[in-house]
Amino acid sequence: MKKWIFLLALPALFLLTGCQKTASKPEIVTTFEPIYEFTKAVVGDKVDIENIVPANQEIHEFEPSAKQVAMMTDAKVIVYNSNDLEKWVLSVQNNGEKIEAAAKTNQISGDPHTWVSPKEAILEVNYIAEQLGKVFPEDKTTFDKNASAYVAKLKKLDTEFDTLKNAKQKTFITQHEAV
Numbered sequence: 001m002k003k004w005i006f007l008l009a010l011p012a013l014f015l016l017t018g019c020q021k022t023a024s025k026p027e028i029v030t031t032f033e034p035i036y037e038f039t040k041a042v043v044g045d046k047v048d049i050e051n052i053v054p055a056n057q058e059i060h061e062f063e064p065s066a067k068q069v070a071m072m073t074d075a076k077v078i079v080y081n082s083n084d085l086e087k088w089v090l091s092v093q094n095n096g097e098k099i100e101a102a103a104k105t106n107q108i109s110g111d112p113h114t115w116v117s118p119k120e121a122i123l124e125v126n127y128i129a130e131q132l133g134k135v136f137p138e139d140k141t142t143f144d145k146n147a148s149a150y151v152a153k154l155k156k157l158d159t160e161f162d163t164l165k166n167a168k169q170k171t172f173i174t175q176h177e178a179v
Contacts, residue, residue, distance in 0.1 A: 026050035041150040085112035118158035
């Protein structure tokens with residue numbers, strides 16, 4: 001009797017295991033949260049994206065695990081801030097493209113924190129959109145549209161920073177040291 005139940009249950013077992021969602025490899029890997037946010041704003045839900053540096057980890061001290069290196073190797077694109085900040089990205093031999101988001105920014109020598117300036121962030125977002133449009137040409141129009149919408153938000157943020165010019169208190173507390 002038990003054999004018959006097992007034999008009847010076997011096809012159902014195969015059907016259920018066939019319905020499991022398999023983990024997909026991300027097409028884009030970003031290095032840390034600001035670059036992830038910029039890239040996600042550009043691609044929306046068009047492309048699978050994953051960030052590798054946890055939000056609670058210092059980017060300056062980060063070293064990718066073997067699993068993360070394998071993920072980056074297989075990704076179509078790695079988006080990172082700069083060669084000065086994520087030096088380890090240069091040693092990753094990926095099969096796709098590497099996009100240095102800060103390539104067109106006005107970097108201050110020795111200070112890789114370009115994303116903290118809305119004006120520089122705008123340059124990064126536009127560059128990410130431009131480069132991703134070359135890798136995913138079928139989505140270029142969407143990327144450009146999404147980048148424009150995000151740039152509008154960054155421009156608004158930049159004008160809000162102007163209100164700080166008249167602030168009496170000139171000391172600011174941040175979660176990260178920047179020059």
